[in-house]
Amino acid sequence: MSAAVILAEGVEKWFGAAHVLKGCSLSVSRGEVVVICGPSGSGKSTFIKCMNGLEPFQRGRILVEGVSVGEPATDLPKLRARIGMVFQHFELYPHKSVIENITLAPMHVLKRSRGEAEDGARALLRRVGLADKDRAFPSELSGGQQQRVAIARALAMEPVAMLFDEPTSALDPEMISEVLDVIGQLAAEGMTMVVVTHEMGFARAAADRVAFMDAGRVLEDRPTAEFFENPEAGRSKMFLSKILRH
Amino acid sequence: MTGFDWGVIVRALPFLWDGMKVSLMLTGAGVLGGVLLGTVLAIMRLSPYRALSVAAAAYVTTFRSLPLILILFWFYFLVPLALGRPVGAFASAVIAFILFEAAYFGEIIRAGISSVRRGQLLAAKASGMTHLQALRLVVLPQAFRAMTPVMLTQSIVMFQDTSLVYVITLRDFMTVASIVAGRDGRVVELYTFAAVVYFVICFSASLAVRSLCRPAIA
Numbered sequence: 001m002s003a004a005v006i007l008a009e010g011v012e013k014w015f016g017a018a019h020v021l022k023g024c025s026l027s028v029s030r031g032e033v034v035v036i037c038g039p040s041g042s043g044k045s046t047f048i049k050c051m052n053g054l055e056p057f058q059r060g061r062i063l064v065e066g067v068s069v070g071e072p073a074t075d076l077p078k079l080r081a082r083i084g085m086v087f088q089h090f091e092l093y094p095h096k097s098v099i100e101n102i103t104l105a106p107m108h109v110l111k112r113s114r115g116e117a118e119d120g121a122r123a124l125l126r127r128v129g130l131a132d133k134d135r136a137f138p139s140e141l142s143g144g145q146q147q148r149v150a151i152a153r154a155l156a157m158e159p160v161a162m163l164f165d166e167p168t169s170a171l172d173p174e175m176i177s178e179v180l181d182v183i184g185q186l187a188a189e190g191m192t193m194v195v196v197t198h199e200m201g202f203a204r205a206a207a208d209r210v211a212f213m214d215a216g217r218v219l220e221d222r223p224t225a226e227f228f229e230n231p232e233a234g235r236s237k238m239f240l241s242k243i244l245r246h
Numbered sequence: 247m248t249g250f251d252w253g254v255i256v257r258a259l260p261f262l263w264d265g266m267k268v269s270l271m272l273t274g275a276g277v278l279g280g281v282l283l284g285t286v287l288a289i290m291r292l293s294p295y296r297a298l299s300v301a302a303a304a305y306v307t308t309f310r311s312l313p314l315i316l317i318l319f320w321f322y323f324l325v326p327l328a329l330g331r332p333v334g335a336f337a338s339a340v341i342a343f344i345l346f347e348a349a350y351f352g353e354i355i356r357a358g359i360s361s362v363r364r365g366q367l368l369a370a371k372a373s374g375m376t377h378l379q380a381l382r383l384v385v386l387p388q389a390f391r392a393m394t395p396v397m398l399t400q401s402i403v404m405f406q407d408t409s410l411v412y413v414i415t416l417r418d419f420m421t422v423a424s425i426v427a428g429r430d431g432r433v434v435e436l437y438t439f440a441a442v443v444y445f446v447i448c449f450s451a452s453l454a455v456r457s458l459c460r461p462a463i464a
């Protein structure tokens with residue numbers, strides 16, 4: 001499985017005495033889209049934060065393009081620069097304009113010139129449908145617009161993979177589709193992605209595989225069609241029926 | 247009861263101005279150095295490395311439990327001993343103020359950093375920034391903005407505290423005003439003048455910063 005962009009094997013994590021990841025494994029190949037779903041508190045956010053080393057873990061291993069995330073010698077900033085991440089609450093920098101939000105890391109991490117970074121940022125803003133918002137501040141944008149800027153900001157680093165942590169769960173219902181459309185577009189273009197979401201319509205349409213987490217374990221990890229037609233674990237059946245009802 | 251002689255102030259102005267220069271320079275150096283060293287202390291205190299956070303906490307606790315006047319004495323007598331040569335009252339006062347104020351600014355800045363959502367640091371680090379880059383480019387600007395009013399208050403307190411340097415033979419504005427008051431027997435005039443000067447400076451400083459702060463948050 002050396003083709004995997006992200007490979008997690010038997011990851012265990014404790015927050016103090018709380019055992020929150022109990023041997024989680026996941027493999028994401030180039031161009032693959034994996035959706036992770038599961039009840040709140042099951043460890044989804046913690047698991048994807050382990051994938052780019054934002055959270056340390058105690059056992060198991062995670063390889064990103066063959067580089068071990070948990071190894072003390074690993075240059076984590078360099079590794080993270082190749083993995084984009086989008087958060088539930090956007091986390092745009094409130095003291096910076098939209099264009100500055102997007103150019104900050106390319107200029108300071110990739111050492112791009114301002115002009116080059118701004119050209120790239122404008123192209124990305126067009127791509128997420130916000131070409132006219134470059135000088136706006138995050139507080140002047142709707143939630144959906146902020147999340148699209150956050151996606152553009154992550155893409156500005158030209159990542160080999162993207163991690164999404166419930167990108168639409170903080171949005172008003174009418175803004176969910178504008179964000180999912182952008183993510184779906186990325187998936188169609190072949191971006192490697194791990195998406196934590198409860199948007200099962202999106203999962204059906206865009207995911208190659210769906211993983212179901214519960215209480216710190218990956219209970220199922222199967223091709224999308226199989227997952228929806230015939231969920232194996234009783235827990236995921238219950239979860240699906242609850243979530244698909246509304 | 248003779249009338250007040252305000253001319254005494256005009257005659258003493260050059261002398262008073264020398265004192266004001268000492269007060270302003272000490273404040274400037276103390277704020278600048280205190281904020282710089284305080285930022286380092288705050289970052290150390292919030293660091294996951296225990297040795298760093300314990301060292302910073304020990305520093306802050308020590309300097310916050312000692313009166314400023316003692317620290318002034320201490321550096322006035324100890325720094326020359328340590329260096330083996332005299333450094334002068336002004337230099338030792340600057341060092342004392344910077345080290346003392348850093349403990350207070352450090353705590354203010356630490357509160358400022360803690361007030362910034364943790365997700366901001368995570369987002370910055372997720373984009374490939376190092377911890378220090380994320381602090382410098384994303385977290386600290388927000389922390390300083392949130393803490394500007396408190397830091398201003400601390401700077402004003404410090405400006406007033408510079409009058410303590412009379413204990414190590416320095417002549418700040420307040421000290422000079424007392425000297426003139428005693429020498430010319432014009433206590434009311436000089437102390438009224440000093441009060442007005444302190445009020446005008448501190449009040450306009452707070453107005454200036456308030457207007458600076460307003461358009462900053464968009």
Ligand SMILES: Nc1ncnc2c1ncn2[C@@H]1O[C@H](COP(=O)(O)OP(=O)(O)O)[C@@H](O)[C@H]1O
Nearest residue numbers: 015018020038039040041042043044045046047
């Ligand atoms: N920083 C933290 N400190 C302590 N416990 C945490 C922390 N973050 C998450 N947890 C705990 O870890 C478990 C998994 O959380 P999380 O990964 O956020 O779940 P999910 O994203 O699936 O809702 C929860 O029980 C949560 O309370």
Ligand SMILES: [Mg+2]
Nearest residue numbers: 044045046166
């Ligand atoms: Mg979560």
